[in-house]
Amino acid sequence: MTTPDPDSVLAEQLLRLTRRVHRIQKRHLERRDLGVTPAQSRLLRTLAHYGAAPRMADLAEHLEVVPRAVTTLVDGLEASGKVRRVADPTNRRVTRIELTDEGRATLRELRGARRSAAEEILAPLSQEQRTVLGGLLEALIDGELAKRC
Template structure:
């Protein structure tokens, strides 16, 4: 059982620390100069998980953003040659988004940069500490995904 945190100070501190770790990772990626924003990176990673080119609406749903946000991201990635819009073979009025070779190369660079950033960030931790941290973060993610019952949330 954990000690109570009646004022929520520990919870606030933990959330502040997780945001700082995220900013450190973002800074590491920016230093690599890949020319891809974090939002574009997320779209590229999401796009890579589809077996065939998805529609913009599919991407918006998967990313949990409004379709207009996906349009803006795709516009930027298309301008840099990382994705292209292609007509759906079954319905030419439907546009699908596919990765280009430049997009796949950018994804490889992003993955390598993310791994390098993770290694630098986690360097002070021993393997056992990394495992414990992973378990704790999984517990938080699983808890956040579970439906909440009870009193109102703030």
């Protein structure tokens, strides 16, 4: 009889957790019927972190996708009134993307959906367990960031 590989068990647990988190988040988003895809949601959240309207190339780099993918996402969000293209004041060849009021309202709803999903996901944990989990997640996130630099 062989002993189970702890890393294999952990990998399976991570996969199950990832699927559960995705399912719960999707359900909370669908309840609010915001009319945005997960990729569009990510683009909206990314836009919110910029002080000034970013260029399409900036968004593509930040999202780690090809520029064409950003164009497709922006097209859909612009058609629904959540973002708008604006000319760069210093270079007319450059287009920048900014949130509209409707986009900001959608972001507030997205944040609410994410908070309620997180509450459901974390419900079984005590405050102490949540603190430990937060530290572990930060270590994993920081490890990924360190690899990129």
